[in-house]
Amino acid sequence: MAIKTYVQAITEATVEEMERDPAVFTMGEDLRKSVYGATAGLVERFGEDRVIDTPLSENGFFGAALGASLCGMRPIVETVTSFLWVGMDQLISQGSKMRYMFGGQAELPVTFRIRMFYARGAAAHHSDRNYPTFMNTPGLKVICPSNAYDAKGLMKTAVRDNDVCMIFEDGIAISSRMEIPDNADLPGGELLVPFGVANTLQTGSDVTIVGVAGGVQHALDAAKVLAAEGISAEVIDPRTLVPLDTETILKSVAKTGRLVVVDPAHKSCSAASEIAAIVAQEGFWDLQAPIQVVASEQVNVPYSPALEPLIYPTPDKVLAAVRLVLD
Amino acid sequence: MALDKQQLEEMYRRMCRIRYFEEAVIEIHSSGELIGPAHPYIGEEAVAVGACAALEDTDRIAGNHRSHGHPIAKGGDVKGAMAEILGKTGGFCKGKGGSMHLADFSIGILGESGIVASSVPIATGAALASKLGKQGFVSLVFFGDGASNQGACHESMNMAALWDLPVIFMCENNGYAITTSYKNSVSVDHVSDRASAYGMPGVLVDGQDAIAVWEATNEAVRRARAGEGPTLIEAMTYRYEDHSLGLDRIIKSNYREESEVEEARTRDPLPIHRKAMISHGFATEAECDDIEAAVHIEIEEAVEFARNSPFPEPGDLFDDMWATPV
Numbered sequence: 341m342a343i344k345t346y347v348q349a350i351t352e353a354t355v356e357e358m359e360r361d362p363a364v365f366t367m368g369e370d371l372r373k374s375v376y377g378a379t380a381g382l383v384e385r386f387g388e389d390r391v392i393d394t395p396l397s398e399n400g401f402f403g404a405a406l407g408a409s410l411c412g413m414r415p416i417v418e419t420v421t422s423f424l425w426v427g428m429d430q431l432i433s434q435g436s437k438m439r440y441m442f443g444g445q446a447e448l449p450v451t452f453r454i455r456m457f458y459a460r461g462a463a464a465h466h467s468d469r470n471y472p473t474f475m476n477t478p479g480l481k482v483i484c485p486s487n488a489y490d491a492k493g494l495m496k497t498a499v500r501d502n503d504v505c506m507i508f509e510d511g512i513a514i515s516s517r518m519e520i521p522d523n524a525d526l527p528g529g530e531l532l533v534p535f536g537v538a539n540t541l542q543t544g545s546d547v548t549i550v551g552v553a554g555g556v557q558h559a560l561d562a563a564k565v566l567a568a569e570g571i572s573a574e575v576i577d578p579r580t581l582v583p584l585d586t587e588t589i590l591k592s593v594a595k596t597g598r599l600v601v602v603d604p605a606h607k608s609c610s611a612a613s614e615i616a617a618i619v620a621q622e623g624f625w626d627l628q629a630p631i632q633v634v635a636s637e638q639v640n641v642p643y644s645p646a647l648e649p650l651i652y653p654t655p656d657k658v659l660a661a662v663r664l665v666l667d
Numbered sequence: 668m669a670l671d672k673q674q675l676e677e678m679y680r681r682m683c684r685i686r687y688f689e690e691a692v693i694e695i696h697s698s699g700e701l702i703g704p705a706h707p708y709i710g711e712e713a714v715a716v717g718a719c720a721a722l723e724d725t726d727r728i729a730g731n732h733r734s735h736g737h738p739i740a741k742g743g744d745v746k747g748a749m750a751e752i753l754g755k756t757g758g759f760c761k762g763k764g765g766s767m768h769l770a771d772f773s774i775g776i777l778g779e780s781g782i783v784a785s786s787v788p789i790a791t792g793a794a795l796a797s798k799l800g801k802q803g804f805v806s807l808v809f810f811g812d813g814a815s816n817q818g819a820c821h822e823s824m825n826m827a828a829l830w831d832l833p834v835i836f837m838c839e840n841n842g843y844a845i846t847t848s849y850k851n852s853v854s855v856d857h858v859s860d861r862a863s864a865y866g867m868p869g870v871l872v873d874g875q876d877a878i879a880v881w882e883a884t885n886e887a888v889r890r891a892r893a894g895e896g897p898t899l900i901e902a903m904t905y906r907y908e909d910h911s912l913g914l915d916r917i918i919k920s921n922y923r924e925e926s927e928v929e930e931a932r933t934r935d936p937l938p939i940h941r942k943a944m945i946s947h948g949f950a951t952e953a954e955c956d957d958i959e960a961a962v963h964i965e966i967e968e969a970v971e972f973a974r975n976s977p978f979p980e981p982g983d984l985f986d987d988m989w990a991t992p993v
Contacts, residue, residue, distance in 0.1 A: 365799060389799055395829065400788050400822025407792020410777055411727065412800055429819065433782045434789060442770040442778055443760030444987035479988065502990035536993055583993035 344520045346485075346513050349492035350378040350453065352520075354416060356530065357499040358386055361414060364499060367392040367401060368418030368453075376455050378509075379418065398427035405450045406435050406504070414449045414499060421456045421468040421508065435504045436479030447502040451495065456553070457511040458604065459652055463643040469605045469636065471508045471553070475581050475614060481535060482582040483507045484611075486556035488518045490579055493533030501535070510604070512554035536583035540592070544574035547598040547662050550589055551577055552611045555602035555634070555653055562658035571666065581611050589615060590623045597628035598665040602653050607635035632661035670720070670881065672949045676958060678720050678877050679944065682712040682937050683962040685736045688745055689908075691966050692735065692752060692766075696912045701752060704914075705766040708736030710907035713936035714839050715740035717880025717902075718807060721888050727775045727793045727806040729786035733839075733906070734779030737809050738769045741776050745965060749973035756983075757976030763987060775804070783844075784810055784817030787836070791823040794834035794897075805891040807835040807884070813844025815858045824899065828865040833891035835884060838901040839874065845910045846922035859901035867897050874902030875934045878943060905931035 344352070358364045366382065372393050374380040383391040394401040398419065405415040424431065431452075439446040458467040474480045481503055485491040491509065498505035523529050541556070542563060551559035556577045563573040574592050578585055593599050599619055603612035612633040619631060637651040670678075689707045696705060708715070711733070719728065719740040730737035738748060743759070751758025752766045759771050770778035777793060780786040790808035797804045814820055815838055827834045838858045842849050855861060862869025868890075872883040880902055887898035907928065910917050944950040 363800070395822070395825055397822035397826065399819050400791070400826055403785070403788020403819065404792035404795050404823070404826060407729075407777070407789035407794075407806075408796035408799070409792070410772075410789070411793045411796035411802065411804075413796040429782060429785055430788055433785050434780070438778060439990060440987050441760060441764040441768040442772070443758070443763045444990075445760070445770055445772040446778070447990040449990075481993070 341519050341521050341525065343517050344488050345515060345517045346488040346491050346509070347377045349488040349520060350495060350509065351380060353492045353495040353499070354378065354382065355385065357496055358390060363412060364414045364416065365390040365392065366416040366418065367394050367405060369394055369396060371418060376418065378453070398423045399430050402427035403430035403434060406430060406438070406448055409448045409450045410446055416451045416453060416499060418453045419455070421454055421470050422466050424454065424470060432477055436477045439503070440479060448504045449502045450504050451498040452504070452506045453495070454506060454508050455511065456508045458641065459512060459648065461643065461645060461648065464640045467641040469553070471506070471581060472605050472610045472614070474506055475611060476609065479504070480582065481505045481580065483535070483580045484510065484553040485579065486510060486513050486551065486553055486577050487516060489520055489531070490533055490539070492520060493531045494535070494579060496530065497532050497535060508553060510553040512557065533579065535580045536585050537579070538585035538588040539577045539579055540588065541575040541577055542573070544572035544596065546572045546596055547600060547665060548574045548576060548589070548592040548596045549658065549662065550599065550601045550615055551575065552581070552601070552603040552605070554604045558653050558655045558658050559602050561655035562662060565655070565659060566662060571662070573662065586618050586622070590619065593619055593623045594626045597626055599627070599631045600658060600661045600665060601631070601633050602658055603633070603635040604652055605635060607633060607638050610635045629665040629667070632665055634658050634661050670878065674720060675944050675949050676954070678716050678881070679940050679955065680958050680962060681716045681740050682877065682940060683959055684745060684965065685712045685715065685739045686937060687962055687966040688735060688739060688748070688969070691749070691970050693908070693912060695970070703765050705752065705912045706733040706910065707906070707908040707912065708733050710931065710936070711839055711841060711874065711904045712736060713877035713940065714837070714874045714880055714902040714904050715809065717877035718809070718837050718884045720877070720881045721884035722805070722807060724774050725804045727777050727790065727804060728809070729777045729790040729793070729806070730779040730809040731783060731786060731811060731814065732767050732779070732781050733811070734767050734769055737779060738771060738776045742774050743769065743771050743776055745969040746972040747771065749969040750976040753973045753976070754978065755973055755976035756979050757972060761983070761987070762979045784814035784819040786810065787814070787820050787823045791827050791832060791834050794827065794832035795830065797833050798830070803892070805833040805835060805888055807837055809837050809839055811844065812838065812840040812842065812849050812853060812858055813847070815861070816852060824865045824867070824897070827897040828867045831894060831896035834897045835887045835891060836897060836899040837884070838899065839904055840901050841904050841906045843923065846917060846920055848922070857901055859899055862899040867899060870898060870900045872900060872902050874904030875936045875939055877936060877940045907932060
């Protein structure tokens with residue numbers, strides 16, 4: 341057992357999967373010099389054929405990854421949330437649709453590793469939290485690890501999955517660290533976290549707080565304050581948004597009768613609004629108070645440090661929402 | 668290397684197959700039996716057939732919205748193609764894709780695409796897989812003069828040349844992107860002129876002559892297999908029908924002169940190939956007639972098969988979403 345950062349966990353998952361399967365390779369911008377940290381040492385270990393620095397052509401190389409995946413390869417593509425927009429045609433028109441359009445002939449084992457920076461003064465072009473966009477596009481698996489353990493286990497599952505997987509690496513969680521078991525100590529000898537299985541981080545009886553990505557930490561921070569006040573919060577991290585473990589959330593709400601959802605994405609059509617809608621539709625009679633959503637304000641991300649922090653969820657906003665549902 | 672009698676006849680058979688297939692589609696469309704759009708390939712048959720004649724079964728192709736000719740040229744089954752166009756379970760894609768998404772992975776047809784130029788990165792990636800996995804196949808992508816202006820095209824050509832990928836960019840220049848003429852949309856005289864900007868050969872070829880297309884493709888395939896990288900081929904061709912079936916507004920817009928269409932029809936790729944075979948002693952008039960007659964029967968059978976194939980059941984709706992079930 342050793343303490344690892346979120347980034348180290350991703351590197352470990354990449355190395356293990358590339359060693360396990362020669363069809364796995366990685367491509368993206370500035371990988372060999374590891375500008376985003378998670379690809380350090382890969383080119384020395386696996387060579388330039390398996391660690392490809394691409395031109396600045398997101399649409400082109402997203403599509404090339406998809407095309408390679410149709411012919412026996414398993415690419416891991418590194419990019420950044422804001423550059424997904426540049427490659428949307430290939431991601432959506434091809435990546436999300438080819439398998440269905442072709443009657444199930446296509447297998448598209450591509451893992452997109454997407455760094456999600458925000459809350460660090462990067463302004464509107466470099467602060468996107470756009471995973472809900474891809475929940476609304478059938479055919480893509482959407483994964484939001486909130487800690488290092490899940491980052492490693494979910495990524496290894498993604499690389500072995502035969503569909504397009506999009507892993508959003510939360511910029512708030514990215515520097516977090518935690519204990520990750522050594523492979524030798526794990527049943528099966530490796531860390532794999534299944535899709536569609538939510539993680540109940542703490543059990544409670546008064547209120548359910550569902551956190552998404554970086555929202556999980558805010559939920560845990562709020563839960564600590566609430567515990568000191570004698571309020572028992574159950575904190576759930578869905579871990580994957582597609583597929584979504586609705587059962588764990590609904591069961592929790594049946595127990596607590598109250599739901600707060602914390603989501604760093606913009607509020608309209610967010611992961612939070614989808615979870616709220618599902619609970620309103622399927623768990624309405626269990627609710628004792630209206631569902632509260634704590635998500636980013638529906639405004640572009642401002643640059644000024646005087647303004648930017650105002651738009652995101654915070655532990656204080658979560659606390660206020662919990663007090664509202666308990667009122 | 669030269670084409671032999673059997674190959675030349677097979678090329679003619681496939682050109683006839685595309686022509687008669689498209690004629691049947693037009694007929695079915697006009698009767699109201701076909702609901703979605705379809706883009707006839709009539710007039711351009713020599714491009715797909717000439718190109719695919721230079722490929723092996725294991726080589727990959729990808730195409731565009733003018734989507735029936737490419738898979739048939741690659742050897743795709745006309746029954747499966749016709750059933751797909753009618754949305755039936757006997758179709759290539761079990762009725763999930765329709766006219767613009769014909770695909771048969773078992774013989775290297777990685778799929779046609781409704782978004783112009785979107786197959787170009789896919790084919791480039793297939794070539795990347797061939798190179799990384801030392802698989803030895805080449806990939807070839809069909810796209811039009813309109814698609815040549817898409818960023819996806821430029822990005823793919825740059826990557827393919829940079830990485831010496833075994834891919835062939837086959838531009839079918841039919842002169843029009845729906846109604847916008849080539850001269851109103853492309854900044855250079857020929858799409859193939861752009862090849863030099865990426866550091867690869869650009870080849871201009873008569874797209875009405877299947878043998879000429881085969882020759883150009885054959886050299887590109889040789890280069891690709893030898894690890895010498897991609898080639899951009901521009902085949903000058905013409906679509907005899909309008910952009911899409913059922914788009915009356917386009918037909919009425921008079922974007923091209925009737926005399927221009929008539930002129931293009933004098934260079935019909937089917938008689939050009941038939942005459943070439945006969946004049947060089949590879950086939951007789953009677954043999955060519957026999958091929959035509961046999962293909963007519965094949966197409967009639969394909970239409971019959973498609974009509975008799977059942978529609979999908981409502982319970983099939985959610986099938987084929989995931990390769991790894993959720």
